[in-house]
Amino acid sequence: MTPHVTGATVKAADRAHVFHSWSAQALIDPLAVAGAEGSYFWDYDGNRFLDFSSQLVNTNIGHQHPKVVAAVQEQAARLCTLAPGFAVDVRSEAARLIAERTPGDLDKIFFTNGGAEAVENAVRMARLHTGRQKVLSTYRSYHGATAAAINLTGDPRRWPSDTASAGVVHFWGPFLYRSPFHAVTEAEECERALAHLADTLAFEGPQTVAAIILESVPGTAGIMTPPPGYLAGVRELCDRYGI
Ligand SMILES: Cc1ncc(COP(=O)(O)O)c(C=O)c1O
Incomplete structure:
Protein backbone atom coordinates (compact mmCIF):
# COMPACT_ATOMS: atom_id res chain seq x y z
CA MET A 1 0.00 0.00 0.00
CA THR A 2 1.30 3.49 -0.86
CA PRO A 3 2.00 5.39 2.37
CA HIS A 4 -0.19 8.41 2.98
CA VAL A 5 1.60 11.46 1.52
CA THR A 6 1.77 14.48 3.80
CA GLY A 7 3.89 17.60 3.87
CA ALA A 8 5.93 15.93 6.59
CA THR A 9 6.64 12.74 4.58
CA VAL A 10 7.57 14.77 1.48
CA LYS A 11 9.89 16.95 3.50
CA ALA A 12 11.47 13.99 5.32
CA ALA A 13 12.27 12.24 2.00
CA ASP A 14 13.59 15.53 0.60
CA ARG A 15 15.88 16.11 3.55
CA ALA A 16 17.10 12.52 3.40
CA HIS A 17 17.87 12.32 -0.31
CA VAL A 18 17.65 15.60 -2.23
CA PHE A 19 20.66 17.89 -2.60
CA HIS A 20 19.50 21.48 -3.21
CA SER A 21 21.52 23.92 -5.29
CA TRP A 22 23.05 27.09 -3.79
CA SER A 23 22.25 25.99 -0.24
CA ALA A 24 23.97 25.07 3.00
CA GLN A 25 22.16 21.74 3.10
CA ALA A 26 21.72 21.54 6.87
CA LEU A 27 20.20 25.01 7.13
CA ILE A 28 17.35 24.83 4.62
CA ASP A 29 13.71 24.02 5.23
CA PRO A 30 12.05 23.53 1.80
CA LEU A 31 8.28 23.97 1.68
CA ALA A 32 6.51 20.83 0.42
CA VAL A 33 4.28 21.87 -2.49
CA ALA A 34 1.22 19.74 -3.24
CA GLY A 35 -0.03 21.48 -6.38
CA ALA A 36 -0.39 24.71 -8.31
CA GLU A 37 -2.70 26.50 -10.69
CA GLY A 38 -2.51 29.91 -12.32
CA SER A 39 -0.75 32.36 -10.00
CA TYR A 40 -1.02 30.17 -6.90
CA PHE A 41 0.58 27.07 -5.41
CA TRP A 42 -0.39 25.29 -2.19
CA ASP A 43 1.04 23.03 0.47
CA TYR A 44 -0.40 19.86 2.09
CA ASP A 45 -2.02 21.78 4.94
CA GLY A 46 -4.44 23.91 2.95
CA ASN A 47 -2.23 27.03 2.72
CA ARG A 48 -2.31 28.81 -0.62
CA PHE A 49 0.58 31.04 -1.78
CA LEU A 50 0.52 33.79 -4.40
CA ASP A 51 3.61 33.05 -6.52
CA PHE A 52 4.97 36.54 -7.10
CA SER A 53 8.23 35.22 -8.56
CA SER A 54 6.66 32.66 -10.97
CA GLN A 55 8.88 30.05 -9.33
CA LEU A 56 12.30 30.90 -10.77
CA VAL A 57 10.84 33.58 -13.09
CA ASN A 58 10.10 30.75 -15.51
CA THR A 59 6.37 30.10 -15.21
CA ASN A 60 5.12 33.45 -16.42
CA ILE A 61 2.29 31.82 -18.33
CA GLY A 62 0.97 30.56 -14.98
CA HIS A 63 1.06 27.17 -13.30
CA GLN A 64 -0.59 24.24 -15.10
CA HIS A 65 -1.84 26.27 -18.04
CA PRO A 66 -4.34 23.90 -19.72
CA LYS A 67 -2.80 24.40 -23.19
CA VAL A 68 0.70 23.62 -21.89
CA VAL A 69 -0.51 20.56 -19.98
CA ALA A 70 -2.40 19.29 -23.04
CA ALA A 71 0.59 19.82 -25.34
CA VAL A 72 2.93 17.96 -22.94
CA GLN A 73 0.45 15.09 -22.60
CA GLU A 74 -0.11 14.84 -26.35
CA GLN A 75 3.59 14.80 -27.21
CA ALA A 76 4.41 12.35 -24.40
CA ALA A 77 1.86 9.94 -25.81
CA ARG A 78 3.22 10.31 -29.36
CA LEU A 79 7.02 10.49 -29.04
CA CYS A 80 8.89 11.10 -25.77
CA THR A 81 12.49 11.25 -26.91
CA LEU A 82 14.70 11.24 -29.99
CA ALA A 83 18.48 11.31 -30.47
CA PRO A 84 19.97 14.62 -31.70
CA GLY A 85 20.68 13.37 -35.22
CA PHE A 86 17.01 13.08 -36.21
CA ALA A 87 14.51 15.72 -37.28
CA VAL A 88 11.18 16.00 -35.50
CA ASP A 89 8.19 18.20 -36.30
CA VAL A 90 7.76 19.84 -32.88
CA ARG A 91 11.44 20.80 -32.56
CA SER A 92 11.50 22.21 -36.10
CA GLU A 93 8.38 24.25 -35.37
CA ALA A 94 9.70 25.56 -32.05
CA ALA A 95 12.93 26.58 -33.78
CA ARG A 96 11.02 28.31 -36.57
CA LEU A 97 8.91 30.28 -34.07
CA ILE A 98 12.01 31.40 -32.15
CA ALA A 99 13.78 32.37 -35.40
CA GLU A 100 10.80 34.57 -36.29
CA ARG A 101 11.63 36.68 -33.23
CA THR A 102 15.44 36.66 -33.25
CA PRO A 103 17.06 39.57 -35.11
CA GLY A 104 18.56 39.55 -38.59
CA ASP A 105 19.98 36.28 -39.83
CA LEU A 106 20.10 34.65 -36.38
CA ASP A 107 17.93 31.84 -37.71
CA LYS A 108 19.50 28.69 -36.26
CA ILE A 109 18.39 27.58 -32.80
CA PHE A 110 20.52 25.27 -30.61
CA PHE A 111 18.39 23.68 -27.91
CA THR A 112 20.04 23.06 -24.53
CA ASN A 113 18.78 21.79 -21.19
CA GLY A 114 19.09 25.12 -19.44
C1 LIG B 1 20.97 35.25 -16.78
C2 LIG B 1 21.10 33.80 -16.43
N1 LIG B 1 21.96 33.04 -17.12
C3 LIG B 1 22.10 31.73 -16.84
C4 LIG B 1 21.35 31.12 -15.84
C5 LIG B 1 21.55 29.65 -15.55
O1 LIG B 1 20.45 28.94 -15.97
P1 LIG B 1 20.21 27.44 -15.47
O2 LIG B 1 19.92 27.52 -14.01
O3 LIG B 1 19.04 26.98 -16.29
O4 LIG B 1 21.45 26.66 -15.78
C6 LIG B 1 20.42 31.88 -15.11
C7 LIG B 1 19.61 31.24 -14.05
O5 LIG B 1 19.02 31.88 -13.21
C8 LIG B 1 20.30 33.26 -15.40
O6 LIG B 1 19.46 34.04 -14.71
Missing part, protein backbone atom coordinates in the same frame (compact mmCIF):
# COMPACT_ATOMS: atom_id res chain seq x y z
CA GLY A 115 20.83 28.43 -19.07
CA ALA A 116 24.28 27.35 -17.93
CA GLU A 117 24.59 24.87 -20.77
CA ALA A 118 23.53 27.56 -23.25
CA VAL A 119 26.22 29.88 -21.88
CA GLU A 120 28.91 27.15 -22.08
CA ASN A 121 28.07 26.49 -25.73
CA ALA A 122 27.82 30.16 -26.67
CA VAL A 123 31.24 30.85 -25.16
CA ARG A 124 32.79 27.85 -26.92
CA MET A 125 31.31 28.98 -30.23
CA ALA A 126 32.61 32.53 -29.76
CA ARG A 127 36.10 31.26 -28.91
CA LEU A 128 36.23 28.86 -31.86
CA HIS A 129 34.84 31.46 -34.25
CA THR A 130 37.16 34.31 -33.24
CA GLY A 131 40.24 32.27 -32.25
CA ARG A 132 40.36 34.45 -29.09
CA GLN A 133 40.11 33.28 -25.49
CA LYS A 134 38.92 36.13 -23.28
CA VAL A 135 35.28 36.68 -22.40
CA LEU A 136 34.11 39.79 -20.56
CA SER A 137 31.17 39.89 -18.17
CA THR A 138 29.97 42.34 -15.55
CA TYR A 139 30.27 42.23 -11.80
CA ARG A 140 26.82 41.67 -10.27
CA SER A 141 25.89 39.14 -12.96
CA TYR A 142 24.74 35.53 -12.88
CA HIS A 143 25.43 33.17 -15.76
CA GLY A 144 25.00 29.70 -14.28
CA ALA A 145 26.77 27.12 -12.15
CA THR A 146 28.87 25.09 -14.61
CA ALA A 147 32.59 25.59 -15.21
CA ALA A 148 32.74 28.57 -17.58
CA ALA A 149 29.33 29.93 -16.50
CA ILE A 150 30.28 30.18 -12.82
CA ASN A 151 33.58 31.85 -13.71
CA LEU A 152 31.63 34.38 -15.80
CA THR A 153 29.25 35.01 -12.91
CA GLY A 154 30.16 38.34 -11.37
CA ASP A 155 28.82 37.94 -7.84
CA PRO A 156 30.44 36.27 -4.80
CA ARG A 157 28.78 32.92 -5.52
CA ARG A 158 31.65 32.52 -7.99
CA TRP A 159 34.47 32.68 -5.44
CA PRO A 160 34.60 29.07 -4.17
CA SER A 161 34.70 27.76 -7.77
CA ASP A 162 36.75 30.51 -9.42
CA THR A 163 39.65 28.85 -11.24
CA ALA A 164 41.14 32.26 -12.11
CA SER A 165 42.20 30.64 -15.38
CA ALA A 166 38.93 30.60 -17.30
CA GLY A 167 39.83 33.54 -19.54
CA VAL A 168 37.20 35.73 -17.87
CA VAL A 169 37.60 39.47 -17.23
CA HIS A 170 34.95 41.31 -15.19
CA PHE A 171 33.95 44.94 -15.60
CA TRP A 172 31.32 47.24 -14.08
CA GLY A 173 27.98 47.52 -15.81
CA PRO A 174 25.68 50.52 -15.35
CA PHE A 175 23.58 50.79 -12.17
CA LEU A 176 22.51 54.35 -11.50
CA TYR A 177 21.04 53.57 -8.05
CA ARG A 178 24.54 52.71 -6.76
CA SER A 179 26.58 54.19 -9.58
CA PRO A 180 30.16 52.90 -9.76
CA PHE A 181 30.82 56.01 -11.88
CA HIS A 182 29.43 58.72 -9.55
CA ALA A 183 26.80 59.52 -12.16
CA VAL A 184 23.56 61.27 -11.24
CA THR A 185 21.63 60.95 -14.50
CA GLU A 186 20.93 57.98 -16.76
CA ALA A 187 22.75 59.69 -19.63
CA GLU A 188 25.87 60.14 -17.47
CA GLU A 189 25.70 56.55 -16.24
CA CYS A 190 25.40 55.30 -19.81
CA GLU A 191 28.27 57.40 -21.13
CA ARG A 192 30.59 56.58 -18.21
CA ALA A 193 29.79 52.86 -18.19
CA LEU A 194 30.55 52.68 -21.92
CA ALA A 195 33.79 54.63 -21.43
CA HIS A 196 34.76 52.18 -18.65
CA LEU A 197 34.07 49.22 -20.95
CA ALA A 198 36.04 50.85 -23.79
CA ASP A 199 38.97 51.42 -21.39
CA THR A 200 38.77 47.83 -20.14
CA LEU A 201 38.88 46.60 -23.74
CA ALA A 202 41.76 48.91 -24.64
CA PHE A 203 43.88 47.63 -21.75
CA GLU A 204 42.91 43.97 -22.14
CA GLY A 205 43.64 44.16 -25.87
CA PRO A 206 40.44 44.06 -27.90
CA GLN A 207 42.05 41.57 -30.29
CA THR A 208 42.22 39.07 -27.37
CA VAL A 209 38.49 39.27 -26.57
CA ALA A 210 36.14 36.67 -28.07
CA ALA A 211 32.87 37.83 -26.50
CA ILE A 212 31.10 40.07 -24.02
CA ILE A 213 28.25 38.34 -22.22
CA LEU A 214 25.51 40.46 -20.64
CA GLU A 215 22.10 39.94 -19.14
CA SER A 216 19.95 42.57 -20.86
CA VAL A 217 18.41 43.18 -17.43
CA PRO A 218 20.41 41.37 -14.72
CA GLY A 219 17.95 39.19 -12.83
CA THR A 220 19.25 36.83 -10.18
CA ALA A 221 22.03 39.17 -9.02
CA GLY A 222 19.67 42.15 -8.74
CA ILE A 223 17.21 43.87 -11.04
CA MET A 224 19.36 46.44 -12.82
CA THR A 225 17.79 47.93 -15.93
CA PRO A 226 20.48 49.51 -18.11
CA PRO A 227 20.06 53.16 -19.13
CA PRO A 228 18.82 53.86 -22.66
CA GLY A 229 21.63 53.49 -25.19
CA TYR A 230 23.86 51.23 -23.10
CA LEU A 231 23.20 47.94 -24.90
CA ALA A 232 23.46 49.64 -28.30
CA GLY A 233 26.76 51.16 -27.17
CA VAL A 234 28.10 47.72 -26.17
CA ARG A 235 26.99 46.37 -29.55
CA GLU A 236 28.89 49.17 -31.27
CA LEU A 237 32.10 48.40 -29.33
CA CYS A 238 31.77 44.70 -30.20
CA ASP A 239 31.29 45.50 -33.89
CA ARG A 240 34.28 47.84 -33.84
CA TYR A 241 36.62 45.09 -32.58
CA GLY A 242 35.07 41.95 -34.08
CA ILE A 243 33.96 40.75 -30.64
Whole structure:
Protein backbone atom coordinates (compact mmCIF):
# COMPACT_ATOMS: atom_id res chain seq x y z
CA MET A 1 0.00 0.00 0.00
CA THR A 2 1.30 3.49 -0.86
CA PRO A 3 2.00 5.39 2.37
CA HIS A 4 -0.19 8.41 2.98
CA VAL A 5 1.60 11.46 1.52
CA THR A 6 1.77 14.48 3.80
CA GLY A 7 3.89 17.60 3.87
CA ALA A 8 5.93 15.93 6.59
CA THR A 9 6.64 12.74 4.58
CA VAL A 10 7.57 14.77 1.48
CA LYS A 11 9.89 16.95 3.50
CA ALA A 12 11.47 13.99 5.32
CA ALA A 13 12.27 12.24 2.00
CA ASP A 14 13.59 15.53 0.60
CA ARG A 15 15.88 16.11 3.55
CA ALA A 16 17.10 12.52 3.40
CA HIS A 17 17.87 12.32 -0.31
CA VAL A 18 17.65 15.60 -2.23
CA PHE A 19 20.66 17.89 -2.60
CA HIS A 20 19.50 21.48 -3.21
CA SER A 21 21.52 23.92 -5.29
CA TRP A 22 23.05 27.09 -3.79
CA SER A 23 22.25 25.99 -0.24
CA ALA A 24 23.97 25.07 3.00
CA GLN A 25 22.16 21.74 3.10
CA ALA A 26 21.72 21.54 6.87
CA LEU A 27 20.20 25.01 7.13
CA ILE A 28 17.35 24.83 4.62
CA ASP A 29 13.71 24.02 5.23
CA PRO A 30 12.05 23.53 1.80
CA LEU A 31 8.28 23.97 1.68
CA ALA A 32 6.51 20.83 0.42
CA VAL A 33 4.28 21.87 -2.49
CA ALA A 34 1.22 19.74 -3.24
CA GLY A 35 -0.03 21.48 -6.38
CA ALA A 36 -0.39 24.71 -8.31
CA GLU A 37 -2.70 26.50 -10.69
CA GLY A 38 -2.51 29.91 -12.32
CA SER A 39 -0.75 32.36 -10.00
CA TYR A 40 -1.02 30.17 -6.90
CA PHE A 41 0.58 27.07 -5.41
CA TRP A 42 -0.39 25.29 -2.19
CA ASP A 43 1.04 23.03 0.47
CA TYR A 44 -0.40 19.86 2.09
CA ASP A 45 -2.02 21.78 4.94
CA GLY A 46 -4.44 23.91 2.95
CA ASN A 47 -2.23 27.03 2.72
CA ARG A 48 -2.31 28.81 -0.62
CA PHE A 49 0.58 31.04 -1.78
CA LEU A 50 0.52 33.79 -4.40
CA ASP A 51 3.61 33.05 -6.52
CA PHE A 52 4.97 36.54 -7.10
CA SER A 53 8.23 35.22 -8.56
CA SER A 54 6.66 32.66 -10.97
CA GLN A 55 8.88 30.05 -9.33
CA LEU A 56 12.30 30.90 -10.77
CA VAL A 57 10.84 33.58 -13.09
CA ASN A 58 10.10 30.75 -15.51
CA THR A 59 6.37 30.10 -15.21
CA ASN A 60 5.12 33.45 -16.42
CA ILE A 61 2.29 31.82 -18.33
CA GLY A 62 0.97 30.56 -14.98
CA HIS A 63 1.06 27.17 -13.30
CA GLN A 64 -0.59 24.24 -15.10
CA HIS A 65 -1.84 26.27 -18.04
CA PRO A 66 -4.34 23.90 -19.72
CA LYS A 67 -2.80 24.40 -23.19
CA VAL A 68 0.70 23.62 -21.89
CA VAL A 69 -0.51 20.56 -19.98
CA ALA A 70 -2.40 19.29 -23.04
CA ALA A 71 0.59 19.82 -25.34
CA VAL A 72 2.93 17.96 -22.94
CA GLN A 73 0.45 15.09 -22.60
CA GLU A 74 -0.11 14.84 -26.35
CA GLN A 75 3.59 14.80 -27.21
CA ALA A 76 4.41 12.35 -24.40
CA ALA A 77 1.86 9.94 -25.81
CA ARG A 78 3.22 10.31 -29.36
CA LEU A 79 7.02 10.49 -29.04
CA CYS A 80 8.89 11.10 -25.77
CA THR A 81 12.49 11.25 -26.91
CA LEU A 82 14.70 11.24 -29.99
CA ALA A 83 18.48 11.31 -30.47
CA PRO A 84 19.97 14.62 -31.70
CA GLY A 85 20.68 13.37 -35.22
CA PHE A 86 17.01 13.08 -36.21
CA ALA A 87 14.51 15.72 -37.28
CA VAL A 88 11.18 16.00 -35.50
CA ASP A 89 8.19 18.20 -36.30
CA VAL A 90 7.76 19.84 -32.88
CA ARG A 91 11.44 20.80 -32.56
CA SER A 92 11.50 22.21 -36.10
CA GLU A 93 8.38 24.25 -35.37
CA ALA A 94 9.70 25.56 -32.05
CA ALA A 95 12.93 26.58 -33.78
CA ARG A 96 11.02 28.31 -36.57
CA LEU A 97 8.91 30.28 -34.07
CA ILE A 98 12.01 31.40 -32.15
CA ALA A 99 13.78 32.37 -35.40
CA GLU A 100 10.80 34.57 -36.29
CA ARG A 101 11.63 36.68 -33.23
CA THR A 102 15.44 36.66 -33.25
CA PRO A 103 17.06 39.57 -35.11
CA GLY A 104 18.56 39.55 -38.59
CA ASP A 105 19.98 36.28 -39.83
CA LEU A 106 20.10 34.65 -36.38
CA ASP A 107 17.93 31.84 -37.71
CA LYS A 108 19.50 28.69 -36.26
CA ILE A 109 18.39 27.58 -32.80
CA PHE A 110 20.52 25.27 -30.61
CA PHE A 111 18.39 23.68 -27.91
CA THR A 112 20.04 23.06 -24.53
CA ASN A 113 18.78 21.79 -21.19
CA GLY A 114 19.09 25.12 -19.44
CA GLY A 115 20.83 28.43 -19.07
CA ALA A 116 24.28 27.35 -17.93
CA GLU A 117 24.59 24.87 -20.77
CA ALA A 118 23.53 27.56 -23.25
CA VAL A 119 26.22 29.88 -21.88
CA GLU A 120 28.91 27.15 -22.08
CA ASN A 121 28.07 26.49 -25.73
CA ALA A 122 27.82 30.16 -26.67
CA VAL A 123 31.24 30.85 -25.16
CA ARG A 124 32.79 27.85 -26.92
CA MET A 125 31.31 28.98 -30.23
CA ALA A 126 32.61 32.53 -29.76
CA ARG A 127 36.10 31.26 -28.91
CA LEU A 128 36.23 28.86 -31.86
CA HIS A 129 34.84 31.46 -34.25
CA THR A 130 37.16 34.31 -33.24
CA GLY A 131 40.24 32.27 -32.25
CA ARG A 132 40.36 34.45 -29.09
CA GLN A 133 40.11 33.28 -25.49
CA LYS A 134 38.92 36.13 -23.28
CA VAL A 135 35.28 36.68 -22.40
CA LEU A 136 34.11 39.79 -20.56
CA SER A 137 31.17 39.89 -18.17
CA THR A 138 29.97 42.34 -15.55
CA TYR A 139 30.27 42.23 -11.80
CA ARG A 140 26.82 41.67 -10.27
CA SER A 141 25.89 39.14 -12.96
CA TYR A 142 24.74 35.53 -12.88
CA HIS A 143 25.43 33.17 -15.76
CA GLY A 144 25.00 29.70 -14.28
CA ALA A 145 26.77 27.12 -12.15
CA THR A 146 28.87 25.09 -14.61
CA ALA A 147 32.59 25.59 -15.21
CA ALA A 148 32.74 28.57 -17.58
CA ALA A 149 29.33 29.93 -16.50
CA ILE A 150 30.28 30.18 -12.82
CA ASN A 151 33.58 31.85 -13.71
CA LEU A 152 31.63 34.38 -15.80
CA THR A 153 29.25 35.01 -12.91
CA GLY A 154 30.16 38.34 -11.37
CA ASP A 155 28.82 37.94 -7.84
CA PRO A 156 30.44 36.27 -4.80
CA ARG A 157 28.78 32.92 -5.52
CA ARG A 158 31.65 32.52 -7.99
CA TRP A 159 34.47 32.68 -5.44
CA PRO A 160 34.60 29.07 -4.17
CA SER A 161 34.70 27.76 -7.77
CA ASP A 162 36.75 30.51 -9.42
CA THR A 163 39.65 28.85 -11.24
CA ALA A 164 41.14 32.26 -12.11
CA SER A 165 42.20 30.64 -15.38
CA ALA A 166 38.93 30.60 -17.30
CA GLY A 167 39.83 33.54 -19.54
CA VAL A 168 37.20 35.73 -17.87
CA VAL A 169 37.60 39.47 -17.23
CA HIS A 170 34.95 41.31 -15.19
CA PHE A 171 33.95 44.94 -15.60
CA TRP A 172 31.32 47.24 -14.08
CA GLY A 173 27.98 47.52 -15.81
CA PRO A 174 25.68 50.52 -15.35
CA PHE A 175 23.58 50.79 -12.17
CA LEU A 176 22.51 54.35 -11.50
CA TYR A 177 21.04 53.57 -8.05
CA ARG A 178 24.54 52.71 -6.76
CA SER A 179 26.58 54.19 -9.58
CA PRO A 180 30.16 52.90 -9.76
CA PHE A 181 30.82 56.01 -11.88
CA HIS A 182 29.43 58.72 -9.55
CA ALA A 183 26.80 59.52 -12.16
CA VAL A 184 23.56 61.27 -11.24
CA THR A 185 21.63 60.95 -14.50
CA GLU A 186 20.93 57.98 -16.76
CA ALA A 187 22.75 59.69 -19.63
CA GLU A 188 25.87 60.14 -17.47
CA GLU A 189 25.70 56.55 -16.24
CA CYS A 190 25.40 55.30 -19.81
CA GLU A 191 28.27 57.40 -21.13
CA ARG A 192 30.59 56.58 -18.21
CA ALA A 193 29.79 52.86 -18.19
CA LEU A 194 30.55 52.68 -21.92
CA ALA A 195 33.79 54.63 -21.43
CA HIS A 196 34.76 52.18 -18.65
CA LEU A 197 34.07 49.22 -20.95
CA ALA A 198 36.04 50.85 -23.79
CA ASP A 199 38.97 51.42 -21.39
CA THR A 200 38.77 47.83 -20.14
CA LEU A 201 38.88 46.60 -23.74
CA ALA A 202 41.76 48.91 -24.64
CA PHE A 203 43.88 47.63 -21.75
CA GLU A 204 42.91 43.97 -22.14
CA GLY A 205 43.64 44.16 -25.87
CA PRO A 206 40.44 44.06 -27.90
CA GLN A 207 42.05 41.57 -30.29
CA THR A 208 42.22 39.07 -27.37
CA VAL A 209 38.49 39.27 -26.57
CA ALA A 210 36.14 36.67 -28.07
CA ALA A 211 32.87 37.83 -26.50
CA ILE A 212 31.10 40.07 -24.02
CA ILE A 213 28.25 38.34 -22.22
CA LEU A 214 25.51 40.46 -20.64
CA GLU A 215 22.10 39.94 -19.14
CA SER A 216 19.95 42.57 -20.86
CA VAL A 217 18.41 43.18 -17.43
CA PRO A 218 20.41 41.37 -14.72
CA GLY A 219 17.95 39.19 -12.83
CA THR A 220 19.25 36.83 -10.18
CA ALA A 221 22.03 39.17 -9.02
CA GLY A 222 19.67 42.15 -8.74
CA ILE A 223 17.21 43.87 -11.04
CA MET A 224 19.36 46.44 -12.82
CA THR A 225 17.79 47.93 -15.93
CA PRO A 226 20.48 49.51 -18.11
CA PRO A 227 20.06 53.16 -19.13
CA PRO A 228 18.82 53.86 -22.66
CA GLY A 229 21.63 53.49 -25.19
CA TYR A 230 23.86 51.23 -23.10
CA LEU A 231 23.20 47.94 -24.90
CA ALA A 232 23.46 49.64 -28.30
CA GLY A 233 26.76 51.16 -27.17
CA VAL A 234 28.10 47.72 -26.17
CA ARG A 235 26.99 46.37 -29.55
CA GLU A 236 28.89 49.17 -31.27
CA LEU A 237 32.10 48.40 -29.33
CA CYS A 238 31.77 44.70 -30.20
CA ASP A 239 31.29 45.50 -33.89
CA ARG A 240 34.28 47.84 -33.84
CA TYR A 241 36.62 45.09 -32.58
CA GLY A 242 35.07 41.95 -34.08
CA ILE A 243 33.96 40.75 -30.64
C1 LIG B 1 20.97 35.25 -16.78
C2 LIG B 1 21.10 33.80 -16.43
N1 LIG B 1 21.96 33.04 -17.12
C3 LIG B 1 22.10 31.73 -16.84
C4 LIG B 1 21.35 31.12 -15.84
C5 LIG B 1 21.55 29.65 -15.55
O1 LIG B 1 20.45 28.94 -15.97
P1 LIG B 1 20.21 27.44 -15.47
O2 LIG B 1 19.92 27.52 -14.01
O3 LIG B 1 19.04 26.98 -16.29
O4 LIG B 1 21.45 26.66 -15.78
C6 LIG B 1 20.42 31.88 -15.11
C7 LIG B 1 19.61 31.24 -14.05
O5 LIG B 1 19.02 31.88 -13.21
C8 LIG B 1 20.30 33.26 -15.40
O6 LIG B 1 19.46 34.04 -14.71
